[in-house]
Amino acid sequence: MKKITYKIEISLKSPLIVSSGETNSIMRSMIIGIDGKPIIPATTLKGIVRSNYIYLHHCQHKIFKCNCETCMLFGSQNNRSSLVFFEDLKPSEEYYVSIRTQTAIDRYRRAVHLNNLFSQKTIENTTFCGEISIYLPPDLEKQNVKEKFEQAVKFIEMIGSGKSRGLGHVKVCIEEVGDR
Numbered sequence: 001m002k003k004i005t006y007k008i009e010i011s012l013k014s015p016l017i018v019s020s021g022e023t024n025s026i027m028r029s030m031i032i033g034i035d036g037k038p039i040i041p042a043t044t045l046k047g048i049v050r051s052n053y054i055y056l057h058h059c060q061h062k063i064f065k066c067n068c069e070t071c072m073l074f075g076s077q078n079n080r081s082s083l084v085f086f087e088d089l090k091p092s093e094e095y096y097v098s099i100r101t102q103t104a105i106d107r108y109r110r111a112v113h114l115n116n117l118f119s120q121k122t123i124e125n126t127t128f129c130g131e132i133s134i135y136l137p138p139d140l141e142k143q144n145v146k147e148k149f150e151q152a153v154k155f156i157e158m159i160g161s162g163k164s165r166g167l168g169h170v171k172v173c174i175e176e177v178g179d180r
């Protein structure tokens, strides 16, 4: 089995939502790490790369008992373990945090409800860094899974919520650092 390790860098092109007053599951995908700094959780990143892989490489993915290439690589519910390992990504440099407050307007009464006010914490002008490791058995190596995986990572353009407001645009770079 061949082990490949990558360094991944995700640079923010627009502010990224790290937390918000809303109890929405998508909003909670960005969290604050134990040292109080924002992180992009490994599970969030893996989920995005996994769906990119299915989309880009036209995998015949099924919800149950699936053995498609994506499930071989990323693991599946029927006890297939993952061959890819992501780290939580941490900001590499100084970052700028701001609070955005948004109002929800009642469509029928056209009134602004104070209790619908919520604030979102965003982070900008930074690069999140971490490592990804992938273990390839010879059969997957022959199917160009390494190159396909790299494409799925590079395909990330957005992270988090607020897409309609232009938030969460990112630029992704990965670099192979070899087996360590």
Ligand SMILES: [Zn+2]
Binding pocket: 059, 060, 061, 062, 066, 067, 068, 069, 070, 071
């Ligand atoms: Zn599958």
